[in-house]
Amino acid sequence: PGRTTLILNSLRINLFFPAASTKLVCYFTNWSQYRPGNGRFVPEHVDPFLCTHVVYALATISNTNQIKPIEWNDETLYKSLNDLKKINPNLKTLLSVGGWVNGISPFISMVSTPENRHAFIRSAISYLQAYNFDGLDLNWEFPGQGGSPPEDKLRFTALVTELREAFEKESTENKKTRFLLSAKAAAIPSTIQYAYEIPKISSQLDFISVMTYDFHGHWEKVTGHNSPLYRSLLDQGNHIDYNSDSALTYWIEQGAPAEKLLMGLATYGRTFRLTSAFNGLGAPSDGPAAAGPYTRDPGFWSYYEVCSFIPAATVHWIEEQKVPYAVQGDSWVGYDNKESFTAKAQWLREHNLGGAFIWTLDMDDFRGTFCEDGQYPLVNHLRNSLGKLAYITPRHLAPLPVFKGSCKTSPQTSSSQYSTIIWTNPLLTFCVGRPDGLYPNPEDNTTYFQCFRGNTYLHRCQPGLVYVDACKCCNYP
Structure with missing residues (x-):
């Protein structure tokens, strides 16, 4: 499934x-x-x-x-x-x-x-x-x-x-x-x-x-x-x-x-105030960094407050934990x-x-x-x-060309056994410039598109039904 x-x-x-x-x-x-x-x-x-x-x-x-x-x-x-x-x-x-x-x-x-x-x-x-x-x-x-x-x-x-x-x-x-x-x-x-x-x-x-x-x-x-x-x-x-x-x-x-x-x-991220020149994971701290201007809670920044902090900060990636942190002056945030x-x-x-x-x-x-x-x-x-796509395919096979504008391989030069599949589905931009509402999917009548604020959302009818644009609903074929 x-x-x-x-x-x-x-x-x-x-x-x-x-x-x-x-x-x-x-x-x-x-x-x-x-x-x-x-x-x-x-x-x-x-x-x-x-x-x-x-x-x-x-x-x-x-x-x-x-x-x-x-x-x-x-x-x-x-x-x-x-x-x-x-x-x-x-x-x-x-x-x-x-x-x-x-x-x-x-x-x-x-x-x-x-x-x-x-x-x-x-x-x-x-x-x-x-x-x-x-x-x-x-x-x-x-x-x-x-x-x-x-x-x-x-x-x-x-x-x-x-x-x-x-x-x-x-x-x-x-x-x-x-x-x-x-x-x-x-x-x-x-x-x-x-x-x-x-x-x-x-x-x-x-x-x-x-x-x-x-x-x-x-x-x-x-x-x-x-x-x-x-x-x-x-x-x-x-x-x-x-x-x-x-x-x-x-x-x-x-x-x-x-x-x-x-x-x-x-x-959101959790913040610390550093007390030494060391600023990595496990660095000494004596409390939170200053509160954010919107959340106004010491030790706690929303993601949009982190975005405002990052341009002046140095961003690091903790590879073993698969998460980032950023440092600027004595302020440290893991997010x-x-x-x-x-x-x-x-x-x-x-x-x-x-x-x-x-x-x-x-x-x-x-x-x-x-x-x-x-x-x-x-x-x-x-x-x-x-919900999106798988990413790898055996490398020793021939590269996949662009397929109906939808899928192509990304050429690699390393000795890895795998290469990456890049999805370039043009339907991701289906709703750009369209009014909010429901639209048929010309490629598959068991699905339909919902446009909202320029974003495209794909919905699937229940098994056995197809989308009928006249009623803006799923019905029997």
């Missing part, structure tokens, strides 16, 4: 397209509306065709075990987000619930008795129905941690199981699609083992967003990358597991189906870029994960004004990396 093989001039080319289960789940935060100037983000900035799922963060839980909003205008923003489904009916939206109340997770009290859990579940169903969400995302950091007793590991399993049962019952009674159920989950094995009964919750959740970021930050005394893909040779003790590869491998080894797991990718996103997308494809999630849309260059690379440069690149 997800692979098409073409034989051209006796040359085998593997083309990878998104598998049906591939998810790109994108969070945005309701506090990003308060950032100044071009940093202000509201649901109208969401591209409804960029992600398969968009998650609104964050709602909370009252002392009567009811879902309740946090911001004064949450209900208005809910409507703005869910109105985007009128533009893209395939978009799914979820409401993330959790956070902190006076420094304590509201889940602790809510899960403590069956009665409290049932009150929350009834509230959740009513709330999702009232505001037109497609599902619920549980954001508890973390069961069995931070004042949460050890019994909460079992109570979290009970909550997830009871929510799934209630969602299925509501779906049957109302003859409608079942609400989705997901959870943001820990990435460090020592936390995971105290927080989750992995096989049990995995069977009930539609997907699990593993927070493979915040592995290092200014709370440490030496520089370390926020979201490394692999271990560094400098990592010792528990830190050998502070990377995406170790975290996701642990989840799988403990019984989570790979197709239920999403790798977390960060659109993600297109190259590191490519490496992570390749990892999750090779390990058959269910997809990726983004934290967050509002920290990518959503306006396209900072990074000189269009709107949402990181998320767009990830979207393409999740």
